[in-house]
Amino acid sequence: MKFGYFNDENKEYVITRPDTPYPWINYLGSQAYFSLLSNTAGGYSFYKDASKLRITRYRYNNIPHDVGGKYYYLFEDGEYWSPTWAPVKRELDKYECRHGLGYSKITGEYNDINTEILYFVPENANCEIHRLKIKNNSNRKRSLKLFSFIEFCLWNAFDDMTNFQRNFSTGEVEVEGATIYHKTEYRERRNHYAFFTVNSEIDGFDTDRESFMGLYNGFHEPAVVKNGQSSNSLANGWSPIASHSINMDLEAGEEKSFIFQLGFIENKKAEKWSAPGIINKTKAYQLMRDFDNDKKVDKAFRELKDSWESLLDNYQLKSGDEKLDRMVSIWNQYQCMVTYNLSRSASYFESGISRGMGFRDSNQDLIGIVHMIPERARQRILDLAATQFEDGSAYHQFEPLNKKGNDAIGSGFNDDPLWLILGTASYLKETGDFDFLNQKVPFNNGKEAVLFDHLKASFMYIVNNRGPHDLPLIGHADWNDCLNLSCFSDKPGESFQVLSNKEDSQAESVMIAGMFITFAPDYIEICRQRGEEELAREAQNYVEEMKEAIKKHGVDENWFLRAYDYYGKKVGSVENEEGQLYIEPQGFCIMGGIGLEDGLARTVLDSVKDRLDTDYGLVLVDPTYKSYHIELGEISSYPPGYKENGGIFCHNNPWIMIAETMIGRGDQAFEYYKKIAPAYLEEISEVHKTEPYVYAQMIAGRDAATHGEAKNSWLTGTAAWNFAAITQWILGIRADFNGLKIDPCIPKNWDGFEVKRVFRGDIFKIKVNNPEHVSKGVREIKVDGTRINGNLLPVYQDGGEHDIEVIMG
Numbered sequence: 001m002k003f004g005y006f007n008d009e010n011k012e013y014v015i016t017r018p019d020t021p022y023p024w025i026n027y028l029g030s031q032a033y034f035s036l037l038s039n040t041a042g043g044y045s046f047y048k049d050a051s052k053l054r055i056t057r058y059r060y061n062n063i064p065h066d067v068g069g070k071y072y073y074l075f076e077d078g079e080y081w082s083p084t085w086a087p088v089k090r091e092l093d094k095y096e097c098r099h100g101l102g103y104s105k106i107t108g109e110y111n112d113i114n115t116e117i118l119y120f121v122p123e124n125a126n127c128e129i130h131r132l133k134i135k136n137n138s139n140r141k142r143s144l145k146l147f148s149f150i151e152f153c154l155w156n157a158f159d160d161m162t163n164f165q166r167n168f169s170t171g172e173v174e175v176e177g178a179t180i181y182h183k184t185e186y187r188e189r190r191n192h193y194a195f196f197t198v199n200s201e202i203d204g205f206d207t208d209r210e211s212f213m214g215l216y217n218g219f220h221e222p223a224v225v226k227n228g229q230s231s232n233s234l235a236n237g238w239s240p241i242a243s244h245s246i247n248m249d250l251e252a253g254e255e256k257s258f259i260f261q262l263g264f265i266e267n268k269k270a271e272k273w274s275a276p277g278i279i280n281k282t283k284a285y286q287l288m289r290d291f292d293n294d295k296k297v298d299k300a301f302r303e304l305k306d307s308w309e310s311l312l313d314n315y316q317l318k319s320g321d322e323k324l325d326r327m328v329s330i331w332n333q334y335q336c337m338v339t340y341n342l343s344r345s346a347s348y349f350e351s352g353i354s355r356g357m358g359f360r361d362s363n364q365d366l367i368g369i370v371h372m373i374p375e376r377a378r379q380r381i382l383d384l385a386a387t388q389f390e391d392g393s394a395y396h397q398f399e400p401l402n403k404k405g406n407d408a409i410g411s412g413f414n415d416d417p418l419w420l421i422l423g424t425a426s427y428l429k430e431t432g433d434f435d436f437l438n439q440k441v442p443f444n445n446g447k448e449a450v451l452f453d454h455l456k457a458s459f460m461y462i463v464n465n466r467g468p469h470d471l472p473l474i475g476h477a478d479w480n481d482c483l484n485l486s487c488f489s490d491k492p493g494e495s496f497q498v499l500s501n502k503e504d505s506q507a508e509s510v511m512i513a514g515m516f517i518t519f520a521p522d523y524i525e526i527c528r529q530r531g532e533e534e535l536a537r538e539a540q541n542y543v544e545e546m547k548e549a550i551k552k553h554g555v556d557e558n559w560f561l562r563a564y565d566y567y568g569k570k571v572g573s574v575e576n577e578e579g580q581l582y583i584e585p586q587g588f589c590i591m592g593g594i595g596l597e598d599g600l601a602r603t604v605l606d607s608v609k610d611r612l613d614t615d616y617g618l619v620l621v622d623p624t625y626k627s628y629h630i631e632l633g634e635i636s637s638y639p640p641g642y643k644e645n646g647g648i649f650c651h652n653n654p655w656i657m658i659a660e661t662m663i664g665r666g667d668q669a670f671e672y673y674k675k676i677a678p679a680y681l682e683e684i685s686e687v688h689k690t691e692p693y694v695y696a697q698m699i700a701g702r703d704a705a706t707h708g709e710a711k712n713s714w715l716t717g718t719a720a721w722n723f724a725a726i727t728q729w730i731l732g733i734r735a736d737f738n739g740l741k742i743d744p745c746i747p748k749n750w751d752g753f754e755v756k757r758v759f760r761g762d763i764f765k766i767k768v769n770n771p772e773h774v775s776k777g778v779r780e781i782k783v784d785g786t787r788i789n790g791n792l793l794p795v796y797q798d799g800g801e802h803d804i805e806v807i808m809g
């Protein structure tokens with residue numbers, strides 16, 4: 001069942017009824033000011049860090065689920081409604097929500113009054129615009145009252161939810177004309193405040209929540225709206241809000257437009273000069289002037305749209321399959337950008353409080369955006385490297401505001417260092433900017449280093465931390481956060497002991513071994529490009545050692561073993577009763593090249609198909625854990641079929657897709673792709689539940705009662721890895737150190753496809769023909785009519801357009 005449709009022309013998903021199976025959200029803003037907005041105007045805003053600088057309040061896990069947001073109420077003759085359906089939920093005659101790239105437009109019509117609200121964050125501005133157009137579609141004059149509403153958060157989101165003995169006494173506001181300023185904390189810090197304004201005269205306002213709502217009322221029945229009269233309240237402590245009221249007459253057919261603006265002002269330094277509680281409004285006035293009429297707003301909106309057009313233009317696909325085209329050309333890239341911006345911090349599943357920017361996560365996110373914003377990728381790599389320890393290990397997370405590692409979580413995820421090689425190599429391949437490796441970036445202890453030293457430290461961390469089988473030590477966990485093999489019970493076999501984290505654990509990970517051999521060739525090539533032949537040779541020897549160790553100790557009967565636990569017992573083996581086959585090492589060991597020659601890769605992938613495949617994607621492990629295994633850590637704390645315990649982790653399905661392309665099985669790779677790609681799941685939205693335009697981290701697995709139901713949409717490495725799998729490995733257009741590689745592996749029945757790829761300033765218009773209906777193999781490539789040798793498009797860097805004709809066969 002569908003709840004809307006894709007409009008590819010406008011790059012929008014159009015939701016046609018408000019009661020979607022879960023709030024379907026969008027993100028506004030992509031630099032510093034961000035907003036989450038649901039299809040019924042729920043959500044909140046923050047500046048840079050959802051935890052420390054939250055501008056408006058949101059209550060997670062609420063009843064109903066999604067209340068609190070950027071609300072407008074209309075009042076006429078004692079009746080009132082919300083043009084966004086929520087929170088009043090009066091049934092509308094027409095409803096539509098268009099989620100576009102960086103904006104949402106929600107339209108609601110009631111009793112011939114049509115209201116359209118365009119929500120967006122202009123480029124390079126610390127504010128959001130809500131432009132409300134209201135039109136009288138009836139043939140008589142109407143008298144209406146409009147009420148706006150937002151609720152301020154007292155900046156620190158966790159404190160805001162917990163510290164009421166203080167917070168109920170700190171709130172401060174100021175009203176000046178149509179502008180309501182929120183200045184809590186200014187007394188003490190004097191460096192930031194917010195405001196909510198409208199470009200019109202107002203007839204009243206409220207800033208005190210209880211005066212607006214009434215102590216015993218909900219969002220759906222504010223006292224002020226019910227009475228049709230603002231109370232002009234001033235918040236003193238308690239809960240500051242901002243609401244305007246505007247009375248208007250609309251002639252038959254008449255339309256009026258109002259521009260509401262929620263702005264954030266930051267002064268770099270605390271303003272010592274100002275008297276307590278008196279804010280300097282210079283920047284606020286300027287920000288208001290920037291968007292105070294329709295012409296300026298139209299221009300800002302056009303700029304936002306143009307900016308997305310030009311970002312997406314770097315990779316555009318025409319395949320003849322509209323679902324695939326909209327995933328690749330629009331939505332997957334969009335999700336990659338949002339995920340890159342916010343890491344795993346703020347979504348409708350991540351509360352914006354507990355998770356900063358992940359080291360592993362952020363490096364992976366780079367592979368989804370480096371073709372759009374290489375300069376920002378560059379900066380992110382430096383920020384990440386600066387949190388690395390001298391021995392190569394890394395803080396698992398860092399704080400976006402001060403860019404410092406998070407001590408509460410610390411390090412010890414032994415896969416982390418390797419992702420820096422992936423992130424940096426992706427940047428180098430995209431840009432050819434090898435000078436970057438000489439960029440000075442100290443280690444966490446302040447010791448001077450250049451970026452290349454960090455890659456070396458990453459690589460050597462794995463080499464220097466191997467266990468009894470010469471496989472990498474897993475530490476607290478590898479990619480699978482919940483497989484915590486260094487946890488142990490004092491009484492083995494007995495469950496529910498207190499978990500301890502044993503520092504000297506010898507538990508090993510075959511997955512990290514697979515990652516090591518997958519990313520090592522890039523590291524070695526980087527060494528060579530720098531003329532470090534000796535290092536390159538040495539590194540190659542380590543790779544051979546690791547491959548040997550995998551072959552000797554990392555292969556089970558028909559697949560790769562997952563790990564060795566604290567007691568040296570196998571994990572992910574036929575010898576285990578539960579958890580025999582894990583997905584992660586299967587993808588990585590094959591990507592690293594093991595089993596390609598001797599048929600092992602094929603056997604392994606057949607086992608994966610046989611044991612892990614379901615109608616909704618590949619589950620993470622089979623059989624799932626029905627009993628609790630303390631020696632495996634968090635994984636079996638989940639019921640079977642959920643999360644790491646046999647859920648369909650959409651993040652690692654692409655590793656199998658890529659492995660399939662490495663053995664040439666394009667049909668299988670694409671079948672796996674389609675199973676989890678959201679656009680293909682639109683028709684089963686009532687099962688899938690989360691947005692049909694973005695990936696979710698997890699879909700409930702075979703053993704779950706709710707098999708097929710997705711959770712954790714938006715912020716997940718799934719976005720970047722699926723983008724890599726489809727664009728680089730299935731369509732096979734892949735940036736390499738010295739050019740653009742063309743190496744498709746597609747379903748046999750495809751006749752071909754066309755891709756526009758901007759690479760190092762050149763525009764490649766690539767037409768792939770598949771006359772013999774093969775999956776893999778390139779017979780001939782012509783660049784501007786001339787045949788070239790091999791399948792690597794050279795770097796022209798002439799800014800020109802090049803026609804590429806590829807014949808498979």
Ligand code: BGC
Pocket residue numbers: 481482634643644
């Ligand atoms: C949570 C897992 C989660 C992981 C990554 C862990 O701390 O317990 O449920 O999958 O973090 O999000």
Ligand code: IFM
Pocket residue numbers: 358360361478479480481482644717
């Ligand atoms: O690898 C992790 C990721 O860092 C966060 N989400 C869950 C994944 C698997 O545990």
